[in-house]
Each structure stands twice: as C-alpha cells, then as structure tokens.
Amino acid sequence: xxxxxxxxxxxxxxxxxxxxxxxLKGTNLRANADEIVVIVGPNGAxxxxxxxxxxxxxxxxxxxxxxxxxxxxxxxPEQMVRRGIAYVPQEQNVxxxxxxxxxLEMGGYLMTGDLKxxxxxxxxxxxxxxxxxxxxxxxMSGGERQLVAMGRALMVDPKxxxxxxxxxxxxxxxxxxxxxxxxQINAQGIGVxxxxxxxxxxxxxxxxxxxxxxxxxxxxxxxxxxLADPEVAEMFLGx
Numbered sequence: 001x002x003x004x005x006x007x008x009x010x011x012x013x014x015x016x017x018x019x020x021x022x023x024l025k026g027t028n029l030r031a032n033a034d035e036i037v038v039i040v041g042p043n044g045a046x047x048x049x050x051x052x053x054x055x056x057x058x059x060x061x062x063x064x065x066x067x068x069x070x071x072x073x074x075x076x077p078e079q080m081v082r083r084g085i086a087y088v089p090q091e092q093n094v095x096x097x098x099x100x101x102x103x104l105e106m107g108g109y110l111m112t113g114d115l116k117x118x119x120x121x122x123x124x125x126x127x128x129x130x131x132x133x134x135x136x137x138x139x140m141s142g143g144e145r146q147l148v149a150m151g152r153a154l155m156v157d158p159k160x161x162x163x164x165x166x167x168x169x170x171x172x173x174x175x176x177x178x179x180x181x182x183x184q185i186n187a188q189g190i191g192v193x194x195x196x197x198x199x200x201x202x203x204x205x206x207x208x209x210x211x212x213x214x215x216x217x218x219x220x221x222x223x224x225x226x227l228a229d230p231e232v233a234e235m236f237l238g239x
Contacts, residue, residue, distance in 0.1 A: 006033045006068070008160045008191045009054065009085075014063035016053050017215075022061065023049045025215040029193070031160060035207035036182060036192040038223065040199040041236060046215035047195040048090065051164050054193075055080055055087045067160070081110055084159035090168055093149035096138025100129050100148055103137050107152030115155065122151040125184060143174035150181065154190075161185060163194035167201075179205055199237050203227050211236050 009031040017023035023046045031037040039047045052058040054065050056077045065073045067083055077087070095103055104122060108115045123130035126147045132140065137148050146166055153161055166182065167175040175198055183205055186192050196202035203209050206223030211232055219232055226232050 007031075008033050008068060009193065010064075010066040011050070011054055012064045012066070014050065014053055014060055014065070016058055016060040016063070017049060018058065023215050024053060024060075024063075026063075026217075027053075027212065027215060028217055029054070029210060031191050031193045032207075033159065033189060033191045034186075036186050036194070036205055038199075038202040038206040038209045039193070039195045039212060040197075040202065040209060040226075041212035041218070044214075045212040047212055048164050049215075050212065051087065051162055051193070051195055055085065055162060078110065081156050084157070085162065086153035086156050086158035086160070087162040088149045088153045088164065088166065090165040094137040094145050094152070097136060099134050099136055100140075100151075101133040103148050103152050104129075104155050107155030111156060118155050118157060122154050125154070125181065126151050141174075143170045143178065146170065146174075146178060147181070150185070154185070158190060160191045160193060163192065163196075165195055165197060167196065167198050175201065200227065203237075 007030060011029040014024045014027040015022050027046065027050050029050060039050065041047055049058055053060050056075050060073050064071060067085065095106060104119050105115060108118060128144060129147055129151055137145055167178050170178060179201060182192055203223040203226050209221065209223050209226045210217060211219040219226060
C-alpha cells in the first residue's frame with residue numbers, strides 16, 4: 001500500500017433503484033486512493049446498480065455519496081467526471097465508427113488544454129492502442145474494445161476509475177491481461193472500484209472486496225480474506 005490512504009469515495013447506506021422499487025437496500029461502499037476495490041455477488045445483487053447510483057445514473061432515494069468528503073449524491077454524470085470520477089459501463093462503452101484516437105479524444109472532451117500528453121500516457125499504458133490508433137473501434141475484438149473504453153476513461157485524468165464487468169466475454173488470456181492493466185492503472189495512484197463476475201481472479205488483485213446480495217452488504221474484507229472464507233467461497237465463488 002502506498003502512503004496515500006485518502007478516502008476518495010464513501011457511499012453510505014444507499015437505497016435506490018428504478019421507478020419505485022429499491023434494488024439497493026442500505027448498500028455501503030468505500031474506496032481509497034491507493035486501492036483496488038472489487039464488488040462481487042450473485043446476479044441481481046445490485047452490483048451494477050450500485051455503480052450507476054454512485055455515478056448519478058440511478059436515483060439515490062436515501063443515503064449519501066461522498067467524494068473526497070463532499071456530498072455528490074445524485075449529481076449529474078458530467079459533474080462526476082469534472083470532479084475526477086470516470087465510469088466504464090459494461091456495454092456500449094466505445095464509439096464503434098470512430099477510430100481509437102477519436103475515441104480517446106471524445107473521452108477528453110470535457111478537459112481543457114492540450115490532450116496530447118494525456119493521450120501519450122494512455123498509449124504508454126496500452127501499446128496495442130498506439131498501434132491501432134487509426135483503426136475504427138468497431139473492427140476490434142472485445143478485449144481490444146475494453147482497452148479503448150478504459151483508455152477513454154483515463155483521458156479525464158481521474159482520481160477514481162469505476163469499471164463495470166471489465167472482463168465480461170473475454171478469453172482467459174485477455175482476462176489476465178485486463179487485470180494486469182488495472183493493477184498498472186492503480187499503481188499510478190488512481191483508485192479503482194469495479195464490479196466483476198470473475199470473482200476469484202478479481203479478489204486476488206483486490207485490496208478490499210465487498211460481497212453484495214439482494215442490494216445489501218453481506219461481507220467486507222481484504223481480497224485474500226474473502227477468498228479464504230469458506231462461506232463466501234461456497235455461496236458466492238462457486239465452492
């Protein structure tokens with residue numbers, strides 16, 4: 001762990017969902033600047049809804065979302081971006097008709113100043129994107145598109161990167177590669193909060209993990225402790 005243990009995100013007792021129904025029922029999530037925090041749990045547990053509620057895409061009915069100590073509950077997504085929160089949804093996370101470079105430029109549209117240094121940082125982190133910078137994102141594989149989506153999110157120079165199922169549909173090799181990239185991003189001082197179906201692999205790189213079920217916290221511990229917990233393994237990690 002680095003010396004920086006600033007609490008970036010603190011979601012407290014969140015209730016909310018779609019229409020009149022609460023999917024989140026008292027969810028609590030916290031992420032520090034030096035952490036990779038992983039949210040796991042069964043389908044329908046509210047994992048993706050929790051991410052969307054934090055990012056202002058789902059209405060928080062009661063509870064609070066604090067970012068660097070400031071109340072950002074139900075702020076608009078573009079306000080979140082300006083504060084330093086980047087969110088990569090699971091689907092429709094690239095512009096397929098635009099080239100890799102144009103996708104990155106779109107990622108930086110809210111930023112002022114020269115985008116080139118940011119773009120070079122992204123290309124250093126993802127050399128494959130540098131090679132393919134002129135290629136339309138729609139012609140890339142699922143794994144490559146995921147790199148474009150993460151690269152685009154990094155164009156806002158975020159303090160916190162939120163990833164919803166970053167390895168969904170990827171081959172085992174690409175899953176490993178994606179987790180390596182996430183570790184590299186975190187090593188640059190960017191906090192990471194992610195929802196992940198590949199729970200065992202994700203918890204193996206996690207500073208901390210949360211297990212959600214039916215919209216509420218069931219377990220919270222370090223990644224290794226959750227992996228070693230027989231109840232968590234049996235109920236949520238497939239034995």
